[in-house]
């Protein structure tokens with residue numbers, strides 16, 4: 001399979017594919033009566049930066065721990081380079097796990113923290129010295145080699161933990177929320193740093209995160225999980241432009257949803273009448289959502305007529321939020337629930353709260369999804 005921007009569905013039956021380092025086949029994991037992984041199948045390619053993304057409790061850490069050998073699967077297979085890993089101990093697997101807590105030895109210098117795993121493998125002194133020095137140079141910690149962990153910043157400690165994991169040259173590095181302990185600014189910097197480093201060492205990284213922006217910044221491909229199931233595996237771009245369902249569309253980036261009843265090429269809404277929709281490959285009919293990305297919508301001027309191919313809706317401006325590079329304008333559409341958000345590049349032309357507004361979007365850029373059963377029940381029969 002190649003990385004493209006085409007929509008990709010998850011097939012539980014694996015295709016034989018060259019270049020896969022990890023192949024997860026129909027993995028199920030029960031903790032008592034909790035099903036943490038429900039028939040998960042995935043292939044991860046050699047040298048790939050792969051993210052497991054989803055809300056709290058979706059099963060992403062459990063999957064990472066099953067790959068690392070810290071949990072046994074209830075059923076299914078996990079293969080690494082074609083060999084079945086199920087049943088082997090963590091230390092027998094050519095994978096290394098970097099934990100959230102970093103787990104550094106407080107009494108050891110940075111250099112010795114990084115060398116620790118190699119000494120345990122009884123490598124020669126020369127080999128250890130050259131590998132540790134090489135890794136510390138890569139993560140820019142040569143000047144800190146003699147310090148103890150408490151003499152380092154959070155970002156530096158994170159780099160020591162990373163060095164310790166990659167110095168052993170595992171086939172696959174597993175990272176469980178590796179940036180969770182860092183503040184927002186440092187986190188952003190480390191995301192770029194981690195990506196650069198992964199490129200440089202050419203190792204396969206599998207990262208767990210609940211932060212979609214983080215996954216999109218770093219990963220070549222992302223698996224979105226919910227309730228133990230893989231909903232979609234795709235590149236960040238593919239996920240953003242072709243989410244397979246309402247959950248993925250809501251989880252990745254910002255999305256406006258207008259509820260209604262879909263029939264043919266229109267959605268009947270309560271307050272906005274009938275709006276045109278572009279039907280997806282799998283046709284939607286019945287309770288659904290029209291989904292519009294904020295940046296694909298615009299506000300129409302007072303006497304402006306919409307362009308060909310645009311749909312429009314009216315509402316009342318609730319307010320504007322200035323975020324620096326853009327202003328987010330919130331418009332409560334007539335009869336629709338949550339405010340519709342659209343982004344404008346400047347603050348000075350944002351309309352005041354209470355003003356009537358017309359928004360427009362291109363019909364062929366908007367998506368349509370079936371409404372989940374749970375939400376249909378809550379919403380009743382109306383939109």
Ligand code: ATP
Nearest residue numbers: 031034036054055056057058059060061062063210
């Ligand atoms: P978070 O982002 O909050 O860490 P997660 O997506 O990583 O969430 P998991 O930790 O994989 O989720 O947990 C998946 C489900 O399995 C949850 O319902 C969790 O409560 C349950 N679970 C995980 N580990 C255990 C365990 N050792 N015993 C019982 N239940 C567990």
